[in-house]
Ligand code: ATP
């Protein structure tokens with residue numbers, strides 16, 4: 088089982104004056120159980136790359152498969168597979184939309200035919216994961232939060248779907264050092280105990296070298312290095 092890019096090119100604004108190729112004929116396979124760190128300078132294509140893995144955008148050329156299925160189609164099978172891939176966006180405010188934090192986090196699990204009790208259990212577990220006290224925060228509005236709190240809610244919303252592949256695009260921005268350590272230690276625990284595959288985009292090489300089992304370096308829309316991170 089894996090997420091695979093097969094000679095994928097992604098171009099923004101095809102045919103417009105702003106046309107820009109952000110990923111060039113890239114092939115890579117991320118296997119189940121890996122912890123992949125992704126680094127690269129600003130504009131090197133990291134967010135474009137992970138949005139392709141998640142199926143948020145589709146290749147201009149080439150194919151992305153999750154567990155062997157092309158995710159650019161809109162079949163029922165693809166919808167089921169896309170729910171296995173959870174992504175925390177670089178800008179978490181794009182991910183919040185419900186009027187309370189509990190409802191926001193419950194949004195994903197609602198797709199899986201769970202009972203109300205099971206959904207509440209998922210919300211509690213996810214809030215604990217990110218260090219948000221349920222009784223204090225469940226009924227608050229997600230739009231009246233600090234950047235770090237918004238980040239926590241966005242991560243919790245993804246954790247609540249129990250993703251098989253967890254993609255995090257700069258997840259520690261806005262978090263204080265203690266919160267960051269706590270959340271990363273939970274992510275590592277799930278990686279080990281539940282064997283979830285983690286794909287972490289970060290400018291922080293220290294985080295990546297502490298946790299990742301594989302490092303991808305992007306430069307100008309190409310993977311220029313694929314190997315083990317050094318300490
Ligand atoms: P950062 O470290 O700043 O988050 P990144 O590595 O995530 O950068 P991307 O956001 O993937 O970089 O952008 C890659 C290239 O694609 C950049 O040159 C950027 O200008 C361009 N790009 C990104 N989003 C768009 C868009 N919506 N429309 C046009 N071009 C875009």
Ligand code: MG
Pocket residue numbers: 133134135177256
């Ligand atoms: Mg980015």
